[in-house]
Amino acid sequence: MIDLKEYREYWESVANRIPVITSCMGVTVDEEMGGTLQEILTDSVTLFWIVPNAQTRKGSGVDSYQEDNTCVIFVMTKYDRQRRRAVEALEVVQPVIECIKELLMEDMASGCPTLAGLDVGTLSTIPETGFYNDFAGWSLGFTLKSE
Numbered sequence: 001m002i003d004l005k006e007y008r009e010y011w012e013s014v015a016n017r018i019p020v021i022t023s024c025m026g027v028t029v030d031e032e033m034g035g036t037l038q039e040i041l042t043d044s045v046t047l048f049w050i051v052p053n054a055q056t057r058k059g060s061g062v063d064s065y066q067e068d069n070t071c072v073i074f075v076m077t078k079y080d081r082q083r084r085r086a087v088e089a090l091e092v093v094q095p096v097i098e099c100i101k102e103l104l105m106e107d108m109a110s111g112c113p114t115l116a117g118l119d120v121g122t123l124s125t126i127p128e129t130g131f132y133n134d135f136a137g138w139s140l141g142f143t144l145k146s147e
Contacts, residue, residue, distance in 0.1 A: 001054045002069045002114075002144060010107075010114040011049045011073065018099055021045050027074070037132050040078050045096060045137075048074040052144065069117075069144040074128060075100060076137035086129035089136035097125060097138040104142075117145035 015024035022044040122143040
């Protein structure tokens with residue numbers, strides 16, 4: 001399983017390297033999340049990361065195993081539905097998700113330990129609208145393999 005502290009710190013570093021991102025936060029399913037999201041300013045861009053889940057599979061040895069960690073991040077803008085349509089919000093955030101994908105490739109190539117097991121063939125970018133009602137943007141799903 002991925003070290004959660006290392007994973008969080010990686011996404012915080014990505015957010016710090018992209019000036020348009022105003023905040024970075026882990027998404028949880030709890031009663032406090034709604035209040036936290038309401039505090040985010042309209043037109044801001046937030047990188048949300050979800051705690052990865054891990055699927056264990058047998059490794060090459062008798063007592064070895066590997067894990068496929070399913071990871072998803074969201075890059076979202078909070079928008080005013082009275083002033084802007086969801087597709088316009090997607091247009092605003094699209095360059096940011098593309099920048100993040102470039103950073104993933106660069107960081108993996110430079111030996112970043114958090115991305116050591118990145119399976120590039122699993123990258124999936126999906127438009128997201130209606131995220132917590134006031135957010136639109138993109139999700140990026142991928143698999144990190146770990147031992």
